[in-house]
Amino acid sequence: MARKIGIFDTEQQAITAIEQLEQSGFAKGELKVLAKDSEHSRRIEAESDIHVDELREMESASDQDGSSSFGMAAATGYAGVGTNAVYGITGYGAAPYAVGGNPFAAAILFNDDEHSGSLHALGLDDDEAQACSQALRSGSIVVIVETDDSKSLFDKEGGPDLSRLGAAEAVFRACNASVIAAGE
Numbered sequence: 407m408a409r410k411i412g413i414f415d416t417e418q419q420a421i422t423a424i425e426q427l428e429q430s431g432f433a434k435g436e437l438k439v440l441a442k443d444s445e446h447s448r449r450i451e452a453e454s455d456i457h458v459d460e461l462r463e464m465e466s467a468s469d470q471d472g473s474s475s476f477g478m479a480a481a482t483g484y485a486g487v488g489t490n491a492v493y494g495i496t497g498y499g500a501a502p503y504a505v506g507g508n509p510f511a512a513a514i515l516f517n518d519d520e521h522s523g524s525l526h527a528l529g530l531d532d533d534e535a536q537a538c539s540q541a542l543r544s545g546s547i548v549v550i551v552e553t554d555d556s557k558s559l560f561d562k563e564g565g566p567d568l569s570r571l572g573a574a575e576a577v578f579r580a581c582n583a584s585v586i587a588a589g590e
Contacts, residue, residue: 440459
């Protein structure tokens with residue numbers, strides 16, 4: 407499934423983009439909207455009639471089902487001897503030593519981007535998840551268009567993108583998206 411991601415600084419920009427995407431023929435099922443929390447999503451849901459996934463809500467759900475980063479590390483066996491150092495009980499050294507000297511496990515436990523798991527669950531790759539996470543933390547709104555369509559047979563290398571994703575990008579540009587990313 408191909409996707410186009412638009413990051414908007416204001417709720418109004420996102421609402422206008424959603425309206426224009428729908429006018430361009432995109433169905434609600436092809437649109438995903440992400441916001442930091444309910445404070446950032448209420449107006450969008452009210453004015454666009456599109457459900458907004460709230461990052462804090464998604465993270466709460468993943469924590470409740472045991473898929474938080476510490477739970478994943480423990481489940482995979484990386485949170486063995488030395489995890490007490492994570493909590494400062496033993497007082498030993500740095501993060502790599504906190505999980506028996508395993509830097510991979512330390513990266514899981516001390517992941518700077520605690521949102522990446524929730525964003526990966528939506529199908530975003532590492533780069534997309536990182537860009538979206540940074541935007542969401544700053545209060546931006548993310549609009550994702552997903553479609554099975556690809557470039558049409560009429561499109562030539564270097565020519566205009568006449569695909570549906572090209573139409574989505576045109577809407578994102580017209581609505582002043584601060585970042586536009588292509589996904590695969």
